[in-house]
Amino acid sequence: MNTWRVRACSCTFPHAHRAGPTGPGCGAGPAGGRGRTVRFPGSGARSARRPWPPLPAVRPGRRGRSLTAITEWISDIPAWACRVLGFPTDPLSGTVSVPHHHTLCRLLVQLDGDALDRAIGAFLTCATPAGLVLRAIAVDGKALRGSRTHVTGHITLLAAMDHTGHVLAQRQVAAKSNEIPAFRPLLDSVYLTGVVITADALHTQHAHGIYLRERGAHYIAVVKANHPGLFNRVRHLPWHEITLDHYDRTRAHHRLEIWRLKTAAFAHLDYPDARQALQVVRWRKDFTSGKLTIERVYLITSLPPGAVTAALLADWIRGHWKIENLLHHVRDRTFREDDSKIHVGHLPRIMADLRNLVRTATTTLPPPYATPPATGEGP
Numbered sequence: 001m002n003t004w005r006v007r008a009c010s011c012t013f014p015h016a017h018r019a020g021p022t023g024p025g026c027g028a029g030p031a032g033g034r035g036r037t038v039r040f041p042g043s044g045a046r047s048a049r050r051p052w053p054p055l056p057a058v059r060p061g062r063r064g065r066s067l068t069a070i071t072e073w074i075s076d077i078p079a080w081a082c083r084v085l086g087f088p089t090d091p092l093s094g095t096v097s098v099p100h101h102h103t104l105c106r107l108l109v110q111l112d113g114d115a116l117d118r119a120i121g122a123f124l125t126c127a128t129p130a131g132l133v134l135r136a137i138a139v140d141g142k143a144l145r146g147s148r149t150h151v152t153g154h155i156t157l158l159a160a161m162d163h164t165g166h167v168l169a170q171r172q173v174a175a176k177s178n179e180i181p182a183f184r185p186l187l188d189s190v191y192l193t194g195v196v197i198t199a200d201a202l203h204t205q206h207a208h209g210i211y212l213r214e215r216g217a218h219y220i221a222v223v224k225a226n227h228p229g230l231f232n233r234v235r236h237l238p239w240h241e242i243t244l245d246h247y248d249r250t251r252a253h254h255r256l257e258i259w260r261l262k263t264a265a266f267a268h269l270d271y272p273d274a275r276q277a278l279q280v281v282r283w284r285k286d287f288t289s290g291k292l293t294i295e296r297v298y299l300i301t302s303l304p305p306g307a308v309t310a311a312l313l314a315d316w317i318r319g320h321w322k323i324e325n326l327l328h329h330v331r332d333r334t335f336r337e338d339d340s341k342i343h344v345g346h347l348p349r350i351m352a353d354l355r356n357l358v359r360t361a362t363t364t365l366p367p368p369y370a371t372p373p374a375t376g377e378g379p
Contacts (some may be wrong), residue, residue, distance in 0.1 A: 067108070067342070067351075071101040105347075113172060113346035113353075118189055120353050121169040124360050125190070134218075134308065136163045136316045138323040139186065139199040141179045142331070146340040147348040155348045158182045159356070160190055163198075163319040165326040167356040172349045179203070184211050192217035196303070198320035201226060209272035209302070218302045220278075220316055221271070230270055234277045234298045237264055242279075245310035258283040261314045265305045273302045280317060331355050 074082075075098055082096040083089060089096050099107070141158045148154040156173040171186040173179055183203055193216035199208075201224040212219050223231050239262055246261040260281040269277065278299040285292045299317065331337040335355050342348055 067105055067347075068101060071099075071104055074098050074104075105344075108347055108350050109344060111346060111350055113349045116350060116353050117170050117172075120357050121167070121189055124166055124357070125168050134194055134196055136196045136198055136220075136319060137161065137168065137190070138163060138320045139183065139197060139203060140320075140323045140328075141173065142328050144340075144348045144352065145338040147343045149343050152343075155343075157349060157352055158186050159323070159327065160186055161323045161327055163316070163322055165322065166360055167327060170349075170353060170356060180205060180208075183208055187211075187215070196220060196316060198316060200320075204230075204271075204300075206272060209274075213273045213302060220299055220301045220303075220313070220320075223298045223300055230300075231298065233269070234279075234300065237266075237277060237279075239264075239279050246314045248314060254287045256283075256285045256287070259314060259318070261310055261317075263305070263310060263313070266300075269300060271300055274300045275304045276301050278313070278317075280314075327356070327359070330359055334359075 079096045082098060087096050087098055137160050139158065139160050141156050144155045144157065146154075152175070156179070158171050158173055158179050159167055160169040161167045168190050169186050171182050173182045179202060183199075183205075184207075187197075192212065195217045197212055197217055197219045199219075199221065201222040204221040204223060204227060209219060209221070223234050225231055242262045242264055244260060245263050246259070248259040250257050250259075260283075262279045264277045264279075265275065266277045267275070278301060280297040280299065282295045282297070283292070284295075297317075301313070303313075331352070335358075337352065337355065340348075340351065342351055
């Protein structure tokens with residue numbers, strides 16, 4: 001086990017100091033000063049000398065919202081962390097050279113956005129917990145409003161996130177296009193066998209349905225008026241005669257919400273491998289305003305009757321919007337993505353990739369300075 005001592009200091013950004021001399025400008029006390037011991041897992045003598053990655057690098061906050069903030073963070077970290085990150089060390093003086101702000105910008109501008117998307121997506125896929133027989137993946141797009149200029153419009157990114165919050169893939173939507181052509185390239189790098197894909201009505205396309213079934217995936221597709229024939233056929237089913245399959249009543253945030261789900265086996269829907277039609281009726285009453293809204297949503301799915309419970313179907317339908325709360329909201333509110341004015345080259349999507357990486361790392365890595373339980377190994 002690696003043992004470090006975390007000591008309080010007056011640095012601008014919180015970080016961990018290894019027992020020994022402090023970094024330049026740090027107001028921490030001497031090596032034997034006040035602090036607490038933190039153990040990190042390792043195995044044998046080799047891991048005893050392996051430094052732990054600087055955990056503040058993956059902490060969201062104001063210091064990770066822009067290229068300038070990232071450069072400031074690199075300038076603030078101690079020398080040992082720079083060596084861990086691979087920054088070159090001067091052989092004579094022993095000082096570590098950190099990149100300048102303009103160097104960092106030139107590096108990120110030259111990155112291949114598609115290659116970085118695939119690399120980060122593969123890494124985050126490996127970090128996704130396994131063991132689920134069927135898992136759901138939500139596909140949705142987000143506009144980077146700050147990337148708009150007087151010449152070009154804003155950049156739109158299409159992302160695939162499982163319902164537990166792990167971003168598995170991301171792709172930039174081509175200019176003067178929409179999300180539909182980017183759907184298939186986005187999911188090409190994702191393992192889809194035994195996966196249920198949820199998306200909004202824009203992606204209820206015959207080509208998408210054929211592609212997903214060929215990849216071994218199921219779908220839950222929203223049906224709206226953009227497919228008038230399919231919509232009318234599903235909407236005019238005798239829903240009042242169909243038995244209620246699931247009922248849910250929740251009261252939170254000063255409102256009452258009631259969900260009612262009905263399913264109907266259907267073998268002749270004009271959509272690839274569609275096996276069931278679904279009707280969701282949502283009753284929502286706001287206690288503050290007293291307003292009552294009733295919404296009916298129609299869906300189709302390739303899941304055969306009895307494959308999953310109605311409760312799980314309802315959970316997947318509601319869980320699709322977790323991509324708004326767990327991804328888009330975090331990038332907008334925590335990282336202030338829409339306020340970012342970065343618009344040069346691939347930088348907007350590169351920064352979005354880094355935000356996805358940071359967001360997932362903060363939910364999968366142990367919290368900073370947490371002490372894992374002892375494993376019986378030596379110090």
